[in-house]
Amino acid sequence: MPIYEYESMTPEKACRECVRRFEVVQGIHEPPLTDCPHCGQPVRKVISWCHSAIMEPSQDHVRVNQKIADYEKQGMWSHAAELADTHSEKTRDKSLKMRAIDNYEKAGYSADTLAKHAESNSN
Numbered sequence: 001m002p003i004y005e006y007e008s009m010t011p012e013k014a015c016r017e018c019v020r021r022f023e024v025v026q027g028i029h030e031p032p033l034t035d036c037p038h039c040g041q042p043v044r045k046v047i048s049w050c051h052s053a054i055m056e057p058s059q060d061h062v063r064v065n066q067k068i069a070d071y072e073k074q075g076m077w078s079h080a081a082e083l084a085d086t087h088s089e090k091t092r093d094k095s096l097k098m099r100a101i102d103n104y105e106k107a108g109y110s111a112d113t114l115a116k117h118a119e120s121n122s123n
């Protein structure tokens, strides 16, 4: 979930939580905060497009997806599967996990091998 940055609109009345900018983790569809959760003074969202926590995963995601597509094009199924698998763990992306399983199957892994693989990964 993205991290949003807020700042106090009334710094002279701000509590020690909102006197500096503070970060809140919120779902994309959650309404923005209008007041500080600690003191109730009005706050506003700071627009920071370059915030690394928001930008990096999506760029990374695009790059990884291209790499997986490349492997698939070349028929390197196990490479594609490994990459999709690792990345789906990191991003908790279910569709990527399905793609990994699909590619594992194309690479000739059986369901048995996959179960063992999952076991060795979790250790």
Ligand SMILES: [Zn+2]
Pocket (backbone or CB within 6 Å): 014, 015, 016, 017, 018, 019, 036, 037, 038, 039, 040, 041
């Ligand atoms: Zn406050």
